[in-house]
Amino acid sequence: MKQHNVRSHLPHQLIHDVYVLLDDGDRRALAHSNLSPLEFNLLLQLDLEQGQRLTDVGAKLLCVKSTITRLVDRLEREGLVRRNPDPDDRRAQRLILTPRGAAVRAEALAMHNAAVERRMNLLDEQEQEELTRLLLKLRDGLAADLANQQAIEAES
Template sequence: MLLTVENKKLFDDPRLTAVGLLYEAHDGLLARLETTWKGNGLSSGLDFNALTRLSRSPGRKLRMTDLAVQTNLSTSGVTRLVDRLERNGFVRREADPGDRRSSYAVLTAAGATRVARVLPAYLEGVDRWFTNLLTPQQLEELTAGLRIIRDATAPGAAQVSD
């Protein structure tokens, strides 16, 4: 498609800028934080995200289906994630006594220790590359806006991240 006067307006749409900045900020932040979790024996931010969500959940456990929703993974994707975390001793599976079809991912003592070890450096990186770059008012407004977007696009993720 050749760039014409009509479609140039389309490409100048401020919505493209806003969502593009969100993608770029997300990717940049993950790249800056990656050394923190990799340097602490976690293969990805997804590992840290799952362990953190389990840490913040009642009983330090989540149904596998809930963990899938909260990490934006398919059921097979969350199974692979939990398999990896289980091999490393960070989580264990626990059958749901009330539903034979369901199981929980449960944070182990080793998983809790790993999160506690990673968290200070992670939060330092979050401060350096995210929260300290904004004024308190900007951070509050951004958090409120992100919560609105998250609740509309991934409502199941709200269970423990707030």
């Protein structure tokens, strides 16, 4: 386990540690579907809302546009997603999940959820709810903070 004895802020360190541990398990679970965590997240994102532009997805996944371009290249080659031209804007591409993509997504999600649920049951029902509440608050705050930072950067 990573030891940042020097780092002052315990919650920050813990989130990092927990993330690393969860991500490791996640990788194992997703490997059966031949998906990286990022690819999986893109499929989830796409399933939530079809027809998003690459830029939208990039913003949600917090990675740059060129990364999304190549990620979509891979997934399109595998036949999991498709680029559709945007009728209103000839620059833009709308991403949709193919039937095969939906199937792979569903299978990967099942494995993912099974693996995650088993591990999350280290906390009882009530603790999970409390954790969720706290993380939701933190996430929304951090997202707002990020938006601020970006606005500040944009000015200079």
